[in-house]
Amino acid sequence: CEKTQPTQIAVPIFMFAGGAIGNLIAVIVLSGSRQERKSSAFYTLVCGLAVTDLLGTCLASPLTIANYMDALVLRNQRVCEFQSFVLLFFALTGLSIICTMAAERYLAICCPYTYHRWGVGRRFAQKFLFFIYISHVFFCFLPMMGIAESQLQPSGTWCFIDWRTSEPVATAYSVLYGVVSLLLILGTIVLNLAVCGALLLMRRRTVQRPVTTGSVRERWRALSSDAETQMITVLVMTSVVVLSCSAPLVVSNRLSSKLYDHKADLAAIRIASVNPILDPWIYILLRRSLFRRLLGLSRKCSSTRSISSPTQQIDLFHSDMRHDHVFTQLMCNASVITQLPAVTKFSRQDAEKL
Structure with missing residues (x-):
């Protein structure tokens, strides 16, 4: 056991370093953006998600590392309850922020009148983030108040609420937590599909109309700008990462109440731990300067293909009429x-x- 301990502790240390450094770089990159971007609601939500991932990594990982060094750390009930609260809170908060980002893009594209009437901006997003934090702190603090029981999992490396309890109140809480998480996942998927479908439908209608319809083309040009395309790309990629990492934990723990498999639970929590490591690199790699270069290259390739055929047709037409x-x-x-x-x-x- 002593020989394998350095190898085992290297994994949580590497994950802690990757999550902390990545999210810290993401926060620095986001803070260096232009002032007009900082005033947008989407930018505020992205910053909120980066800060949430950073806090979650800094609060959860040190306890896991300390437990690898001393197996008695998580056997302390207070420490076990605190780690359970951290995992519950940051998992649910991440899903809520992603769903809010999808809802913000849906209102901005599909319901612009409602978007402007509600005054969705930086302050609105900050207030909503504050509401998410306060409500989730209260909801995830209920197990520490005796509603549910937090216990050390069979692997001995992490603590979570007991999903397999027979007490009615604890069972109701675990079911409610799972249902809320599942609804957030489904809501994010539906909103993302609605946004992408609305953009494709608008593009199709714009292409089918003649060139004289300036208003429609102006609207599509505004929606397909670099900033809008970047927002949609960041939203879709972040949603895929968050949902892929969070869904196994929700599904595994709901199924484990009937068919218990501690190995599946351990794999699910490890996959969930990868989420704060991957999220920040989406913001870093898809920052405005790099995204403009990639988008410019794609537009140049598409424009050269589309321009080559019309020029040939015009030359042939003139040659016939000479x-x-x-x-x-x-x-x-x-x-x-x-x-x-x-x-x-x-x-x-x-x-x-x-």
């Missing part, structure tokens, strides 16, 4: 321009005979 230029000018002077296609066809036939 032989009929003199005859067409005479017909225009004779005020019979309405018969130009028929006469042009006749002139080509005569030219071929000659």
